[in-house]
Amino acid sequence: MKQHQIPPHPVLTLEHIQQLEFDPVITITSSRGSPGARGQWGGQFTLGHDSDWDPVRDELEVICHIEDLPNVWLLFGPAGVAPKSSTLALALEWVSSDSGWRTLGEPVMLRLPNSSDEAVPAHLTLELPANTARGTGTLSLQLFLSDAGTPDEEEKGLARIPGFRFGLLGPETRLIIDGDGSLFPVIEEELGVNEPLWRFTHDWSDPGEDEFSTTWLSLSLNNKHPDFPLLREKNSEVWTPLFCQVMASWLATFLLELQADLGVDFSAIALGRSMAAERGSIVDAAASMVKRGNLNCSSPGELIRSIQAWVDTIARTPREVQ
Known part of the structure; x- marks a missing residue:
């Protein structure tokens, strides 16, 4: 049985997060020029697309x-x-x-607003020094207790030790540091309740030049399939064992399709x-996967085994670095 640690004080709940829903504007920059970031928060x-x-x-x-963080007042008081x-x-x-580390940016302080309809702005920054970030990591907005003030009698059960972590304010965001490709080509489609949960689609003409993006290939997830909700943990972006198996199967299909392509030096x-493939191309992405995952391409069976081992590893929650 999987054990879950029970926090000693109230923490952020799904209800809090929904009532604090906001639309952040994300900018990822560097002093020597734009990192070429592509994607969306959540x-x-x-990084690295069309950039040096x-x-x-x-x-x-x-x-x-965050231009307006609504309902901040709901975070304060007994409820x-x-x-x-x-x-x-x-x-x-x-x-x-x-990268082997965990770090926080400069925090923004939040206090009880004067009125319930007062929206609170927030401007947050996080700097990752040169040669400290590599591979894949996650960005998130975390809420902590800075100062407990003077709790009332009815607030004695609330956190009062500075540094107490209340949890994530919204979903995590994956950030891929290495590579020059586009976002991993995952799309959702209404394929029908009687169609498979997922399918491999491709329409590339020259994998050495065509970009690794949904323009040329994709993992199409059937959001009408009865098992579609099982691909992600409830109220989380964490991969489930089912999604790991889907991803492993898709990657194996992708590489075997490339191997069967007569125009590709597999x-x-x-x-x-x-x-000689272009950076960010389908071939470039495939070679990067093989290298990063230490994939064994000697036979279809060994390829599938090594892909499953790699996907299981990268799907695990990163351990906190002390």
């Missing part, structure tokens, strides 16, 4: 601007998570097992080399 960003930004020598700054006289801290957090891909 989903995934990739280099994670080894260039820093990265993530800016999150909230902190005393009315307290000060909360909202900060961007970066977690990456590939022997180079099997060695993790893209040869």
